[in-house]
Amino acid sequence: xxxxxxTAMRQIQPIREMVQATRxxxxxDFDIRVNDYGQVNEIGELAASFxxxxxxxxxxxxxxxxxxxxxSHELKTPMTTIAGYTxxxxxxxxxxxxxxxYLQIISDESRRLSRMVRRMLDVSQLQVMDPLRGxxxxxxxxxxxxVLVSMERKITDRQLDVEAxxxxxxxxxxxxxxxxxxxIYNLLENAAKFATAGSTLYLGVSLxxxxxxxxxxxxxxxxxxxxxxxLFERFHKSDKSRSRDKDGVGLGLYIVxxxxxxxxEKINVTSENGVTxxxxxxxxx
Numbered sequence: 412x413x414x415x416x417x418t419a420m421r422q423i424q425p426i427r428e429m430v431q432a433t434r435x436x437x438x439x440d441f442d443i444r445v446n447d448y449g450q451v452n453e454i455g456e457l458a459a460s461f462x463x464x465x466x467x468x469x470x471x472x473x474x475x476x477x478x479x480x481x482x483s484h485e486l487k488t489p490m491t492t493i494a495g496y497t498x499x500x501x502x503x504x505x506x507x508x509x510x511x512x513y514l515q516i517i518s519d520e521s522r523r524l525s526r527m528v529r530r531m532l533d534v535s536q537l538q539v540m541d542p543l544r545g546x547x548x549x550x551x552x553x554x555x556x557x558v559l560v561s562m563e564r565k566i567t568d569r570q571l572d573v574e575a576x577x578x579x580x581x582x583x584x585x586x587x588x589x590x591x592x593x594x595i596y597n598l599l600e601n602a603a604k605f606a607t608a609g610s611t612l613y614l615g616v617s618l619x620x621x622x623x624x625x626x627x628x629x630x631x632x633x634x635x636x637x638x639x640x641x642l643f644e645r646f647h648k649s650d651k652s653r654s655r656d657k658d659g660v661g662l663g664l665y666i667v668x669x670x671x672x673x674x675x676e677k678i679n680v681t682s683e684n685g686v687t688x689x690x691x692x693x694x695x696x
Contacts, residue, residue: 542587576615
């Protein structure tokens with residue numbers, strides 16, 4: 412009788428702990444873990460599953476808090492600038508002859524704020540889309556040419572040349588045209604932003620083993636090896652002090668990664684001797 416009581420207690424104890432843990436999870440505390448007391452039966456499996464669930468919840472909560480902290484940080488700077496300069500004009504701290512200059516800054520920061528919010532919304536929408544479901548095809552060469560035309564002004568302003576290696580004949584690929592156009596645009600915009608003035612950007616596509624491989628390359632600062640995996644993280648900026656990245660939101664490459672993941676593809680990057688290359692593939696028809 413005593414032995415059976417001990418066995419029953421050993422089975423009940425983990426369940427009691429799970430009940431207690433559930434209450435703590437409901438209160439937002441995901442630190443607690445359940446002890447399986449060395450049991451290899453269903454109770455032990457349940458305890459292991461419970462702990463896995465707790466780990467997953469904790470990670471999700473950590474990401475949520477990080478996301479909110481990042482958004483707050485990103486939005487705070489333009490909002491502080493807009494409010495500060497507006498108050499300065501209203502209370503006369505900024506003299507009338509300087510008002511136009513500061514109104515221009517307010518206008519620029521308002522637009523930047525709008526771009527940031529739009530990109531954040533883009534990310535949340537992209538994550539629920541399935542671009543492969545319809546089985547649609549489009550001409551990747553035409554998309555690349557369209558991006559080059561839309562980027563012409565930015566490229567010229569940076570005194571950059573472009574080497575375009577795009578075949579005249581069509582290369583049909585599987586996926587969503589608008590999403591992949593955004594990928595190419597973001598990659599080329601990023602390449603132009605960090606390219607050395609007067610250098611040449613490369614944008615090319617080639618067919619290999621039933622895949623179309625798109626490559627974007629620039630000449631500029633070498634990105635340290637330990638920095639490369641971080642480039643695609645949400646809100647990551649390679650150098651927060653770099654003045655030419657002041658318009659960046661740290662979402663451009665994260666959006667690239669997200670879109671390509673939706674297409675079941677990956678983005679690759681290398682950076683050596685000042686040459687940085689981004690490349691990705693898409694299934695060709």
